[in-house]
Amino acid sequence: MNADTSSRDPSPRSSLTALTGRAFGAIPPTALVLLGIVSVQLGSALAKHLFSAVGSFGTVALRLLFAAAVLMLFWRPSLRMKRRAWAVVLAYGVILGSMNLCFYLSLARIPLGIAVTVEFLGPLAVALAGSRRWLDALWVALAAGGVLLLTEGHGDLDPVGLLFALAAGTCWGLYILVGAALGRHTTEGNGLALGMAVAALVAVPFGVADSGTALIQPWVLLAGLGVALLSSVVPYTLDLEALRRIPPRVFGILMSLEPAMAAVIGLVVLQELLRWTQWIAVLCVVAASAGATRGARTDA
Numbered sequence: 001m002n003a004d005t006s007s008r009d010p011s012p013r014s015s016l017t018a019l020t021g022r023a024f025g026a027i028p029p030t031a032l033v034l035l036g037i038v039s040v041q042l043g044s045a046l047a048k049h050l051f052s053a054v055g056s057f058g059t060v061a062l063r064l065l066f067a068a069a070v071l072m073l074f075w076r077p078s079l080r081m082k083r084r085a086w087a088v089v090l091a092y093g094v095i096l097g098s099m100n101l102c103f104y105l106s107l108a109r110i111p112l113g114i115a116v117t118v119e120f121l122g123p124l125a126v127a128l129a130g131s132r133r134w135l136d137a138l139w140v141a142l143a144a145g146g147v148l149l150l151t152e153g154h155g156d157l158d159p160v161g162l163l164f165a166l167a168a169g170t171c172w173g174l175y176i177l178v179g180a181a182l183g184r185h186t187t188e189g190n191g192l193a194l195g196m197a198v199a200a201l202v203a204v205p206f207g208v209a210d211s212g213t214a215l216i217q218p219w220v221l222l223a224g225l226g227v228a229l230l231s232s233v234v235p236y237t238l239d240l241e242a243l244r245r246i247p248p249r250v251f252g253i254l255m256s257l258e259p260a261m262a263a264v265i266g267l268v269v270l271q272e273l274l275r276w277t278q279w280i281a282v283l284c285v286v287a288a289s290a291g292a293t294r295g296a297r298t299d300a
Contacts, residue, residue: 029241029242029245029246030242030246030250030254032238032239032241032242033238033239033242033246033251033254033255034254034257035238036234036235036238036239036242037235037254037255037257037258037261038261038265039230039231039234039235039238040230040231040235040258041112041116041258041261041262041265041266042230042265042269043063043226043227043228043229043230043231043232043235044107044112044116044231044262044265045112045265045266045269045270046223046226046227046230047059047063047104047107047227047231048107048108048112048270049223050062050220050223050224050227051107051108053214053217053220054207054210054211054214054215054220055108055207055210055211056101056104056105056107056108057101057104057203057206057207057209057210057211058207058210058211058214058215058220059104059207059224059227060097060100060101060104060203060206060207061200061203061204061206061207061208061211061215062207062215062220062221062223062224062225062227062228063100063224063227063228063231063232064096064097064100064196064199064200064202064203064204064228064232065200065203065204065224065228066224066225066227066228066229067196067200067228067229067231067232067233068193068196068197068199068200070228070229070232070233071189071192071193071196071197071232071233072193072194072196072197074189074193075188075189075190075192075193077186077189077190077191077193077194078190079194081185081186082185084185085185085186085191088178088181088182088185088186088191089182089185089186089191089194089195089198090198091178092175092178092179092181092182092191092195092198093194093195093196093197093198093199093201093202094198094199094202095171095174095175095178096171096175096195096196096198096199097198097199097200097201097202097203098167098171098202099168099171099172099175100168100199100203101202101203101206102164102165102167102168102171103115103119103164103165103168105161105164106118106119106161106162106163106164106165106167106168107161108161109158109160109161109164110157110158110161110162110165111263111266111270111272111274112262112263112265112266112270112272113259113260113262113263113264113265113266113267113272113274113278113282114150114157114162114165114263114274114278114282115161115165115168115262116258116259116262116263117146117150117259117262117263117281117282117285118147118150118162118165118166118169119165119166119168119169119172120169120172120258120259120285120289121143121147121166121169121285122168122169122170122171122172122173122174122176123169123172123173123176123289124139124143124285124288124289124292125169125173126173126176126177127252127289127292127293128140128292135291136292138291139288139289139291139292140288142284142285142287142288142291143284143285143288143289145281145284146280146281146282146283146284146285146288147281147285148281149277149278149280149281149284150162150278150281152277182195192236196232239251249293249294252289252293253290253293253294255289255293256286256289256290256293257286259282259285259286259289260282260283260286263278263279263282
C-alpha cells in the first residue's frame with residue numbers, strides 16, 4: 001500500500017516539472033525562445049537601474065546568489081561526482097561568474113544594445129571556428145564591419161566598456177564549450193545548479209567588498225531577486241523547453257536576435273539612443289550570427 005501511495009504522490013519537484021511542461025506545451029517553441037530573449041534583456045535593464053545603489057559588482061553578486069539558491073533548491077544536486085565532473089563544474093562556474101562580472105562592468109559604461117552586440121562576437125567565433133567554407137568568410141567580414149561601425153566616431157563610447165564587453169564575449173565562447181562538457185558529465189540541471197553556486201562564490205566577495213551593507217536593503221534584495229529570475233531562471237527554463245521541441249540550429253538562429261532585442265530594450269526601458277550607424281552595426285552582427293548558425297554543421 002505504501003508503494004502504491006508513493007507512486008501516486010510524486011515529489012513536489014516532479015509535480016512542478018509536469019505542471020510547467022503542460023503550461024509551456026500550449027506555447028509555440030519559437031515564442032518561448034523570444035520570451036527568453038526578452039526576459040534576459042529586461043533583467044539586464046533592471047540590473048542597470050541597480051548600479052546606482054550597489055554598483056555592478058553588487059548587482060552581479062545578487063543575481064548569481066539568488067539564481068544559485070533557486071536552482072539548488074529546485075534540483076537539489078548530489079555532491080557525489082567523479083573528479084573529472086567536479087573539474088568541469090568548477091571551470092563552468094568560474095567562467096560563468098567571470099562572464100557576468102565583465103558584462104556588468106561593460107554595461108555600467110556603454111549602452112545595453114552595444115554591450116550585447118560586442119559580447120555576441122564570442123558565440124559567433126565559436127560557431128565559425130575551424131570552418132573552411134568560403135561563405136563563412138562573408139559572415140566574419142559582416143561581423144567585423146559591424147564592429148567597425150560601432151566604434152566609428154567612438155568618442156561617446158567608453159573604450160574600457162568595449163574591452164569589458166569583449167572579455168565577456170570571450171568568456172561566453174568558453175562558456176559554450178565548457179557547457180557542452182558539463183552536459184556530458186552531469187545529468188538534468190544538477191551541473192547547472194552546482195556551476196551557478198560556484199559562480200556565486202566567485203562574484204559575491206567582489207559584491208560584498210564593493211557594496212557592503214547596501215546589499216541587504218530590502219528593496220535591493222527584492223530587485224536582485226527580480227534580476228536573477230529575469231536573467232537566469234526564467235530564460236534557462238524557457239530555452240530548455242524550446243530545445244525539446246525545435247532543432248538546435250533553429251534555436252541558434254532565433255538567439256541571433258538577441259543583440260537587436262537588447263538595443264530595443266535599451267531604447268524603450270533605459271532611453272539609450274543609438275546612432276543610425278550603430279543600429280546598422282547591430283543588424284550586421286545579427287545577420288552574421290544567423291548566417292553562421294544556419295550554415296553550421298549539424299554536429300557542431
